[in-house]
Amino acid sequence: MAHIHLEDGSFSLFWVLAWWIVALCLIGVALFFLRSKFKPEPKMITIAAFVTAAAFAIFQVQIPIAGGVHVNLTPLIAILTGPVIGTLVVLIVNILTAAIGHGGWGLVGANVLVNFSEVLVAWLVFKGMKKITEDLFSRAGVATFAGLFAGNLVMITVIIVSGIQGVNQTTAQILTGLSLIAAINMGVAVIEAFLTGLIVAYIGRIRPDILGGNRK
Amino acid sequence: MSIVEERKGLIIFGVILIVVLIAALAAYQMTGHMGIEDRFTTAVGLPSGEEEGGETFFGFSAEGDPVLSVIVLGILIVGSYAAYRHFRI
Secondary structure, eight states: OOOOOOOTTSSOHHHHHHHHHHHHHHHHHHHHHHHTTOOOOHHHHHHHHHHHHHHHHHHTEEBOSTTOBOOOOHHHHHHHHHHHHHHHHHHHHHHHHHHTTSSOGGGHHHHHHHHHHHHHHHHHHHHHGGGTOOOHHHHHHHHHHHHHHHHHHHHHHHHHHHOOTTOOOOHHHHHHHHHHHHHHHHHHHHHHHHHHHHHHHHHHHHOGGGGTSOOO | OOHHHHTHHHHHHHHHHHHHHHHHHHHHHHHOSOOHHHHHHHHHTOOOOOOOOOOOBTTBEEOSOHHHHHHHHHHHHHHHHHHHHHHOO
8 A cells, every 4th residue: 555654744735735635625525426417326435434434544553564663544535436436535634644653644635645555546446347247356456456556657756746844865866766665565465355345256256236227 | 449549558657666766776776775764864964863663564564652642543433433324435
């Protein structure tokens, strides 16, 4: 997964506000769609609540691989709730995460954008892969890889554009360092891809209606 | 339908998995073993603070304040249960 693991003060106030404003615009668009075009079915509220709890819980656990990594289930959020509700879910997860001292408050806006890109790309790939295969495991797995790759790209872009206060590294050095982090994050995406694939395949077997099919 | 056609999704998944694992292992070789916060601060050039070596469970550890984590998670679980009772799935 991608998440900007920096403390408050790493970004200048200008960029903290800029990313927050962009994130709030996205939230505004999501709320607009929810109120007008994509009114959620009642069961979707329950699913959103469950994925929020699951994503928050798993996000706080550091997995002992390569020194410590995270899984955050954003592709699963995307597949189960879609990009509109998914945007609100990642906002809540990021706010709660900052509230318990994991990451800075000022970076919530930027992290919402990172996670939103994961949600959007994973959802698009999951839907798009239907033309290639009906197999839910591989569709969810590939969607997870694609979503997390997009998240890493956005994470790197946000940091490079914002710059880090008080460091002497050149942009090329920061880019190199972040690219290595992204590569390691993608290694963790293997775990997340299997996890998401298995969960989605299981849901597809017992409750296909949750994934847009017909209820058994 | 040929087996390749039938397993197209899994083949794509497998190819991506292999490429990703190779890239991740190469990156791990270059950076060495370090915690996620350390990896981040090193990458951007910030002074690397000592990561707290808090309680671990078979190597798994919790980020942030564990007590607050449990409280927030408890609230989320109660909220999820209430949503389930009210809206069902």
